Amino acid sequence: MRIVLVSQYVSALRGMARVCKRGGYLPVAAVCTRAESSTSGRSTPRMVALSKALVGSCPPGLSVNVVDGMGPLCDVIERYSPDLLLVRGFPWRLPARVLQAPRFGAVNLHPSSLPEFRGPFPVDWAIRRGDPELGFTAHRMDAGFDTGRVLAGVRFEVGPDEFGSAVWHRVDAAAERVLAPALDRVFAKDPGEEQDDTQASYAGAFDVDDGFVDWTRSAQEIHHQVRAWSLGSQGVEGPLADLDGSPVRLLRTSLTAIDAPRVSCRDAPIWLADFTRLPPGNTPSTERKASAK
Template sequence: MSADLVTADPRMRILLVSQYVSALRGMVRVCRRGGYQPVAAVCTRAESPTSGLSTPRMVTLSKALVGSCPPGLSVNVVDGMDPLCDVIERYSPDLLLVRGFPWRLPARALQAPRFGAVNLHPSSLPEFRGPFPVDWAIRRGDSELGFTAHRMDAGFDTGRILAAVRFPVGPDEFGGAIWSRVDAAAERVLAPALDRVFGKDPGVDQDDSQASYAGAFDADDEVVDWTRSALEIHHQVRAWSLGSQGVEGPLADLDGSPVRIHRTSLTAIDAPRVSCRDAPIWLADFTRLPPGNTPSSERKASVK
């Protein structure tokens, strides 16, 4: 991949699309550091922008964006895809920059900016296309994660790659620590990606034969099965600690009582100890829940 690096033109107007404060702040920081002008941000309070129906979770996210947006940047809150496209066309940006917006944008949105649209995706594309790549990588126990900046097209995370990085993640890191590494990687790929976009570098095609999809976890993935290995359960808890699936921590049974487990340890600590298939695991942090939704009997465990 090559490009004639360009001197940043402050007249290049970039419209940001995101649902998350940390993602928005990182994009603004890199744009301004590189001499580019972020003109505004857009988010939705609809759980599905095609439906336009607001949910408490999305309303909370949109309020956080409005309340914590960087100085000098306005946030446009919309209730569906058509209003989002209206905002894009009204600002008439040179580039649409997207991170943490897990829905496919229509052609109307992608075609409005002069230089098209770029998405920041937390995986080494084409692996783990879709909305939950970090969750699946952690669930699998990966010691390295990837981050890719790519052009957006009609597919879901299928556009040409502009920049990519790999970075380590510790085996005992959970939610916030993992997201901090992801945020840092996003900033690392964004700067060269912007230079390549405005230098008119088309990017590199993805190898579709290597593609995989990272959708939401199944209902069974939410329940801890104590007959699995301690390491599998540890990575399951780490994946759910990210909060992407709507709750933080998988559901488990301890002596007949339902709990959500937020943090585990594979080495002995002063915490409840549970025997798994091959080794014990220690429950460093968990929340007891009201009776109900208790896992099936084969998934029950006794605290030692």
């Protein structure tokens, strides 16, 4: 069984490889790209760092292929003549020729309960909304983004005070839980269930204003805003806020009293457990200013 893995993230590739190995399947290759977009061959420092981490951290025996752009990536995948393509954490659309070539098709692992939160940032939006549970879905890939037939899904709890790496640890564990039953259905040639498009929603990137803290909102809203930004998906670790007339980036907050600066929000106080002071010039607008007590 020739399985090719596609991802931009070490944890995703290692997790898919572990599940395949437990099922008696050994992936032959992992493929990622240094390119900044699906239409560009240009790399960025962030993408180069990710690709270097992949090369240095993938399981032994797995051939790692780092390419520049979608064209070379598709060529490499086709060169391996895979029986199955497994994808997780790869935000660009793969062309039909790649999806249709494997005899068992292509399967994507998506961190939401599809059809809710299709798109690249489902975890960010679920955390921003304060959801006590997140979802993970394995689905067949088709011409759309996250629109294919569902093979397996799980729900899992996330604590209201979990940030960044703690959330991603739970997401990674859910991905492994959902992949095993999905593989069983794939190799049984089970097509899976169609999604209900009338229930679909989209999780795109945050707006510019989402990067600023408005102290007139509720403490819980601000807390979940900081949690969402701590995931790192939006390019920086936390939203900007005004504190005593100075710009800061919030990294961690608490809704219970701790030994940290306290700010009054619309309905309750919030404590700034971790933040970084920034140079002048990043100050949010006047209505967002607050004083620590």
